[in-house]
Amino acid sequence: MNAQSQVSNHAVNGEGVDTLAKHAPIPVDPDLSPRARALFDALHRHSGEFAMVGHQDETFCVHDDGHDSDVLAVTDDYPAVWGFDLGRIELGWNRNIDRIPFVDIRQQMRRAYDMGAVVTVSWHSVNPITERGYGENMALGSVTAVLPGGRSHDKYCEWLDRVADFLVSVTDEDGMPIPVVFRPYHEHTGTWFWWCPGSSMETTDTSSDDYAALWRMTVEYLRDVRGLHNLLYAYSPDRSRIDMSSTASREHDYLFGYPGDAYVDVLGLDDYWDIDQDLAVTSPADRHRDLTTMLTMVGGMSRERGKLAAATEIGSPREFAAAFADDSSRPWTGYLLSAATCNEDARRVLWYLPWRNSEEAVGTGAYGTPAVGSPYAADFRDFARDGFMRLAGEVPPMYE
Template sequence: MYFPSNIKYFLYLFFFGGLFSAQTKVLVNKNATKETQNLYKNLWILLDKGIMFGHQDDLGYGVNWRMQEGRSDVKETAGDYPAVFGWDLIHFENEKNGPIDFFSFKEMKKMMEDVYNIGGINTLSWHTSNPKTGKDAWDNTKESIKVILPGAEKHSLYKSWLDKIAKYLSSIKGRDGKNVPILFRPYHELTGDWFWWGKGNCSSEDYKKLWIFTYEYLTNYKKVNNLIWIYNTSDFNTKEEFLEFYPGDAFVDMISFDKYLYNNPVQDNSFVEQSQKQFKIMDEIAKEHHKIPALAETGYEEIPYNQFWTKTLMEAVGPYKISYVLAWRNHGLNHENKMHYYVPYKGHPNEQDFKNFHDDEKTLFLKYIQNTNIYK
């Protein structure tokens, strides 16, 4: 059939343009499980529906309670579970206790499976021990990355850590027998200097080498095909700063940053202003690189401002589309005899504002995404 040249041109744009658009929204791991691919596809769809709310260790403990089946501070205040459930692999590589000693990794596995079974989303970070010193992730001894890169003296040690993690991640399965998809966020907050992999403690080239090796070892060698990979920073002021450690589009599915509020927002609006600046930059990068953006950690400890959720946080996000916002954990009384929590509990003065936040048409909790069948 003959088509005029202008018609040919539009057909070209329609077919190949559409094909290219579809190709940019697939996982970097082409062998990802069907459920993981479906989740990623639905994350793109949900990006146009609203912002999913997440909470760290939500099912494991809350203020004044520990490991009680079905409990959740989010559920007890907002009337709904979060859509995204955060977890961490801290100390896993050294076979120590669970994330903060409130539950074991075996118990965490069950909770992650429960989240999948009810249609929620799991995201996992890794406060990796310093391989150079043997201390924790906050031991920011410089050049610690170098000892675990290929050919270095502790490269075999690092591979043994990844072997343990691969076995664990591959063992997390739903009642349908399928591997549970996980949003994986290793080596996070990289623009800060508090972790041994952070800016100032290693070169960007070494960070990229570590990320790429980690991705390729888990994906290509260990065949861990249920991960969606998230690149994560803390504060930044330019595109160049955000992307300085970026390992490349072939190794990243989502981009994000972490940002906490420390000062009364009535007296200090810097959290909103700086967040808006960072969201603008990340939004441009997400569109240019075809990646899903998120606010991977946030919060205001003890939430002493009664409009944090509906005013401060929503103003901070502004008009920008992000996949989810995750509040940090509700530890309760910590070892310093100080209250440490980021989501209101039943009876907290901020409870009503959190309910209003839940009811906002822009926010998505578990019940909403359950209706979307995100894994199918």
């Protein structure tokens, strides 16, 4: 039987995916490697005790010439969560979507793991029909084309093989694949990636059932066909497409396309919307209220379902957030930290990951952490050094 045909029909029909008992933390992969299981257990054990400072492409986008990390330059330590992206690995490139060599990504993933940090990986893949990326990432029938029986299914399994090959190539000193929080098909409640079904605000030609089937197929292929047992799986809708008018509408949009508790380890949230807005459009107080509502909802769901919670991508708090604190220098502590610690459920959100410090993002909400010389550097240090937050040197052992 070939690898493609081994993906079970369960991945498409989804029967029984919500039949597992709630509350008890059960990993997506019952055969997790010892280090990955240790990470799973440690994250659950420490949920609510602290949150970790994260950063995408931590050592690849640096503006302080004296350090290999802007977070290090400002806080005297590295982040506790390091994010990386595999976009373009599906095409066999030797560099990712941001032109970073995969050999360097592999080395930095191992480096983060060796210092005790958590490693998380996203995948900005091109469209499987057009093989085009940002701005041209949508095409009718993209998801159904890669599901079992679809015209591009075999091709897509080859793409998954390339992802799998990389994820098992990042090994520890004993030659074992390091644990990775894998975050595929993110921001699916939007309309800008080929896998997106959208939300109640705007749908695409992809149904929520199709998205769930894609997710389950991917997990089953990596876990059951390729035998990867070093992965935790993170689900991360986009906040901007979640209707905030009622509890029911929020939960509906957040869970639109949800593949089932049996296929998700981490309930995440990508939130730029509540953190960097035009002051002329909305008030900081209203956005702060919505941010605390979302963090509380995700944390509460994680508690109810026996899952982990994380702010898997966030915007960079700047002028908008500082206005809430009535202090132009305090967007991180006055706005973000106050939301992160507002109640017990919000405190279950285990990490906050600003995006990369890329040159093209300077001056936008997508720019990540403050560099030395930023008017927000001191406040970011206070945020990262707060008693509730953790940097790499402050987290307890995660892999023992």
